[in-house]
Amino acid sequence: MAEQFIGKASEFKDGDRQIVRIGEDEIGIFRHEGEFYAYSNFCLHQGGPACEGLTIANVEERLRPDKTSMGLHFTNDMNFVCPWHGYEYDMKTGCHVKDKSVRLRKYDVVTKGNDVYVVA
Amino acid sequence: MDLIADRGRRVQVEELNTTKLLAHAAKQTRDKKFDDVLVVDVDAHHYENESFGEILPYMENDVLKQLALASRAKGGRGNVAPSGFGYQDMGGRVTRYPLRSSEKTDEKGPHRDIQLGNRWMDAMGVDYSCLFPTGMLSIGLHPQKEMEVELCWAYNRWVTEKALPESGGRLFTMLSLPFSDPDACLRHVETFGDRKGVGGFMVTTVRPKMGVYDNAYMKVYRAIEERGLVLSFHSGPSWGDHTFQSCNRFLSAHALGFSWYNILHCTNWVVNGMGERFPKMPVIWIESGLSWIPFVMQRIDHEYMLRPSECPLLKKKPSDYMRDMYYSVQPMEIQDMGALETTFRMMDAENSLLYASDYPHWDFDLPSTIWDLPFLTDKARHNILGGTAHKLFKLPPRNEAQKANLIKYGNYTAA
Amino acid sequence: MSSPKTTKAKAAKPAAKLVGAAGKPASDEGMSAKDKANFIKAMMEGLKPAAAAEPAKKVEILRKISAPVPVARKSNPTSDDALKLAAALDAKFAGGDFEALTPEATQALMAALCKLYAANMEAGDKFPVVKDRFAVTGTDAMILCGALLKAVDLQVFELGMWQSWSGV
Numbered sequence: 001m002a003e004q005f006i007g008k009a010s011e012f013k014d015g016d017r018q019i020v021r022i023g024e025d026e027i028g029i030f031r032h033e034g035e036f037y038a039y040s041n042f043c044l045h046q047g048g049p050a051c052e053g054l055t056i057a058n059v060e061e062r063l064r065p066d067k068t069s070m071g072l073h074f075t076n077d078m079n080f081v082c083p084w085h086g087y088e089y090d091m092k093t094g095c096h097v098k099d100k101s102v103r104l105r106k107y108d109v110v111t112k113g114n115d116v117y118v119v120a
Numbered sequence: 121m122d123l124i125a126d127r128g129r130r131v132q133v134e135e136l137n138t139t140k141l142l143a144h145a146a147k148q149t150r151d152k153k154f155d156d157v158l159v160v161d162v163d164a165h166h167y168e169n170e171s172f173g174e175i176l177p178y179m180e181n182d183v184l185k186q187l188a189l190a191s192r193a194k195g196g197r198g199n200v201a202p203s204g205f206g207y208q209d210m211g212g213r214v215t216r217y218p219l220r221s222s223e224k225t226d227e228k229g230p231h232r233d234i235q236l237g238n239r240w241m242d243a244m245g246v247d248y249s250c251l252f253p254t255g256m257l258s259i260g261l262h263p264q265k266e267m268e269v270e271l272c273w274a275y276n277r278w279v280t281e282k283a284l285p286e287s288g289g290r291l292f293t294m295l296s297l298p299f300s301d302p303d304a305c306l307r308h309v310e311t312f313g314d315r316k317g318v319g320g321f322m323v324t325t326v327r328p329k330m331g332v333y334d335n336a337y338m339k340v341y342r343a344i345e346e347r348g349l350v351l352s353f354h355s356g357p358s359w360g361d362h363t364f365q366s367c368n369r370f371l372s373a374h375a376l377g378f379s380w381y382n383i384l385h386c387t388n389w390v391v392n393g394m395g396e397r398f399p400k401m402p403v404i405w406i407e408s409g410l411s412w413i414p415f416v417m418q419r420i421d422h423e424y425m426l427r428p429s430e431c432p433l434l435k436k437k438p439s440d441y442m443r444d445m446y447y448s449v450q451p452m453e454i455q456d457m458g459a460l461e462t463t464f465r466m467m468d469a470e471n472s473l474l475y476a477s478d479y480p481h482w483d484f485d486l487p488s489t490i491w492d493l494p495f496l497t498d499k500a501r502h503n504i505l506g507g508t509a510h511k512l513f514k515l516p517p518r519n520e521a522q523k524a525n526l527i528k529y530g531n532y533t534a535a
Numbered sequence: 536m537s538s539p540k541t542t543k544a545k546a547a548k549p550a551a552k553l554v555g556a557a558g559k560p561a562s563d564e565g566m567s568a569k570d571k572a573n574f575i576k577a578m579m580e581g582l583k584p585a586a587a588a589e590p591a592k593k594v595e596i597l598r599k600i601s602a603p604v605p606v607a608r609k610s611n612p613t614s615d616d617a618l619k620l621a622a623a624l625d626a627k628f629a630g631g632d633f634e635a636l637t638p639e640a641t642q643a644l645m646a647a648l649c650k651l652y653a654a655n656m657e658a659g660d661k662f663p664v665v666k667d668r669f670a671v672t673g674t675d676a677m678i679l680c681g682a683l684l685k686a687v688d689l690q691v692f693e694l695g696m697w698q699s700w701s702g703v
């Protein structure tokens with residue numbers, strides 16, 4: 001494991017992403033709400049490019065106290081979706097939104113000044 | 121191109137390129153050496169509505185043709201083919217749906233659908249694909265029998281005369297039958313049955329009323345059997361069907377619908393002794409997944425023992441007739457591995473299961489879904505991915521390694 | 536029915552070792568516990584390429600995908616006209632002229648804006664109805680909301696009920 005330089009922080013706007021190949025690994029690096037997150041780009045379903053699809057807010061169904069439904073709503077939590085079949089992963093954890101045991105390999109991201117490194 | 125995400129945000133993405141999108145599939149193909157294995161995909165699709173401009177002129181009846189062509193003229197005043205409700209693209213999460221039109225193909229090359237087909241087949245390590253339409257899978261919902269006949273005729277002429285000949289033999293098909301009209305079905309079998317690239321005929325099972333056992337169809341089955349062709353039943357969802365109108369999510373209507381229509385017609389097929397009547401005609405049930413198979417086997421075997429007087433033609437249990445037929449694998453429910461293994465055992469998957477991708481639809485399966493199953497023997501792997509289909513459709517191996525594998529697992533038949 | 540030519544890409548480099556039991560089938564009797572464990576691990580981990588031997592790895596940028604942007608509507612002639620009209624009305628109002636528009640003109644403008652705003656909200660393109668807290672007074676807002684509800688024969692409790700049921 002070594003720190004691999006992947007770019008300048010100033011070139012990463014919030015919401016931007018990069019897909020990089022480091023040796024044999026393929027990694028998606030997201031900048032979300034100021035933080036960097038890096039995950040394996042190999043989806044746990046059938047190996048699709050997990051980090052290259054749509055980023056979209058999580059959907060929740062709101063219930064009233066009497067258990068009646070208020071329908072579906074977008075929340076403020078952000079997910080990224082594998083474009084092959086739709087596995088939806090939580091931006092902050094890399095876990096499948098419904099099954100936390102399905103979790104993309106996570107890589108550490110280190111920033112030194114304006115330089116961004118992925119530990120891979 | 122822009123994709124629409126939540127709250128009207130736009131995500132800018134590159135145009136679609138199937139080869140790029142499936143780069144990880146190509147890696148699996150290399151890593152698992154699928155080149156050495158004959159892989160036959162018995163269910164892949166194209167979007168024939170994009171070629172309606174070429175297809176509709178093949179309609180025979182001038183008045184219906186004029187109606188169909190006029191409905192497509194600028195300003196779109198009508199609907200030729202039935203279309204259903206649904207969100208296959210999951211709100212754009214499955215990006216190849218919204219981006220589809222952005223993909224570039226070589227204008228001087230073969231038909232666009234062939235070029236796209238070659239891209240995904242090469243990436244997945246598929247040697248041959250059985251090409252089916254998409255929208256026309258709902259043709260059984262057309263209220264006008266004549267229109268169903270005309271559209272099937274036009275599509276079948278177009279696909280056998282224009283599209284398939286440009287595929288270099290890698291795409292074949294089972295042609296859609298206008299099942300509402302048995303006489304027209306027979307004419308289709310007689311006209312198209314011997315054409316190149318035709319492996320058999322397909323019945324779309326999403327239909328409000330259909331009796332596969334009706335005497336009117338026996339001549340159709342006979343004609344298919346005599347020609348050594350395959351009969352297949354392709355399922356689909358129909359959210360608007362009264363059965364599914366109580367589903368408030370597409371997931372429920374889709375999950376149940378795709379299995380349901382094949383459950384229904386397979387049950388009728390078996391109980392009416394069709395397996396006894398046409399023992400030489402291979403029958404394939406397509407795109408219903410696998411989990412319904414043990415359910416139907418248990419269920420009708422059980423009632424068969426209690427009510428034998430209702431199925432006098434059967435000489436063995438209904439599940440035995442089911443094992444005599446074939447099933448396409450996709451979408452394979454890989455959730456409870458034990459249940460899946462039991463399913464494979466109950467259906468004799470080694471001899472009855474056929475790999476299918478269903479690409480480019482949203483729930484496609486790669487060949488690795490079969491290859492990586494831990495409980496399969498090598499023979500079962502090779503049979504399911506292509507060996508069994510090789511025997512059914514007489515598709516030659518594309519290299520020596522494939523031929524050697526076919527011979528090794530006892531599947532090789534000279535074309 | 537087919538041509539025997541081979542076009543599939545040959546392995547370009549040595550195959551990466553995949554975690555899992557692929558290529559190592561279990562016997563006919565079924566899979567061993569170890570194979571099962573390996574398979575489940577492979578399902579969980581997905582395709583995991585073997586670690587490269589040498590520490591100096593090349594970083595190759597495959598793709599850059601930029602941040603999603605809110606729908607940015609560029610200024611256009613219709614909006615420019617609307618802004619001019621709004622400024623003119625504001626100026627007249629500031630000068631004490633309440634009658635710059637005929638009732639018919641007010642009604643037409645109000646209806647058009649109401650429909651346009653609602654359509655944007657429903658399409659998910661949500662922006663505040665006025666620029667800030669001080670664009671109109673609370674009394675202005677109450678008078679207009681009340682009048683709009685009355686115009687479509689709705690009671691305030693129906694508004695409350697609809698907001699609660701629809702989550703708007």
Ligand code: FES
Binds near residue numbers: 048084085087
């Ligand atoms: S491979 Fe990612 S969802 Fe299927």
